[in-house]
Amino acid sequence: RHSHPIYQRQNENGPRKRDCESDGDIPNIPDACTCYRSPVINIGPRTVFVSLADDSKYHIKEVLTMCNKLKEYGFEVKCDMMESLFLEQNINVNEWLDQCFTRAAFVIFCISPKYYQNIGADNPLEAHPNDNRFHTRYIFDRARTEFIQNNSINRRFLPVLFRNSNARNSHIPEFLRSTLKYVFPDTFGHLTEFIGKSITN
Numbered sequence: 001r002h003s004h005p006i007y008q009r010q011n012e013n014g015p016r017k018r019d020c021e022s023d024g025d026i027p028n029i030p031d032a033c034t035c036y037r038s039p040v041i042n043i044g045p046r047t048v049f050v051s052l053a054d055d056s057k058y059h060i061k062e063v064l065t066m067c068n069k070l071k072e073y074g075f076e077v078k079c080d081m082m083e084s085l086f087l088e089q090n091i092n093v094n095e096w097l098d099q100c101f102t103r104a105a106f107v108i109f110c111i112s113p114k115y116y117q118n119i120g121a122d123n124p125l126e127a128h129p130n131d132n133r134f135h136t137r138y139i140f141d142r143a144r145t146e147f148i149q150n151n152s153i154n155r156r157f158l159p160v161l162f163r164n165s166n167a168r169n170s171h172i173p174e175f176l177r178s179t180l181k182y183v184f185p186d187t188f189g190h191l192t193e194f195i196g197k198s199i200t201n
Contacts, residue, residue: 046199047076049104051139054081055114059165063110066160066184073192078104080135097135101142104156105199109143109176111161116171140173147175154179160191 048070052063060081067077078100101107109115118136143157152175159181161167172181182191 043078043099043103044076045105046074047078047100047104048195049100049107049139050077050079050110051107051136052079052081052110053112053115053118053136055112055165059110059112059114059162062162062164062184066110066188069188070192073196075192075195080139093135094138097138098142101139106156106158106195107139107143109140109157109159109173111159111167111171112165113167113171115167116173119173144173144175158182158191158195160184 050063050067052060054060063079067079070077080097080100115136119140147154147157154176157176157179159172159176159179161169161172161181161183163183163186169177169181180194182188184191
């Protein structure tokens with residue numbers, strides 16, 4: 001079906017190419033196109049990447065409140081719960097997550113009982129790639145690997161407990177239990193102050 005004219009455009013310097021072939025942007029893609037294209041995202045020096053589990057509607061609302069407050073303090077926020085973007089734009093999910101995780105100044109882990117359950121799953125790949133359980137475990141594995149490669153030195157991972165979602169210290173990933181931890185909303189001010197000073201320095 002990619003031979004149909006609506007999936008092609010003229011290239012001034014060469015042959016016609018499919019809209020599915022990325023040339024640096026993410027234009028609107030016809031519904032029938034199922035190619036996965038490389039995402040192009042802007043990640044500045046004040047970017048914070050947020051990883052969470054879909055614990056409950058209340059928990060997600062709390063996380064979104066935190067993200068909005070971070071934006072008010074001048075931080076750019078990326079969140080691993082962006083299935084709508086993945087589905088609508090047909091971009092490569094893992095590549096999007098990799099770019100956000102690798103290039104963000106800090107990664108915030110939103111701690112809740114469901115988060116702890118997701119990272120402790122015996123077989124995390126049972127989840128569909130567009131399922132948030134997959135995103136949560138994927139980012140967790142990337143963070144733990146980076147932590148080990150840095151000789152167990154934590155340089156940019158921040159666990160934030162959401163007490164209203166019944167989060168406890170025991171829900172924090174083991175490799176992050178000896179690091180700075182924050183509670184939302186109780187110590188949110190300390191969190192933004194720490195991130196701001198670290199990025200500035």
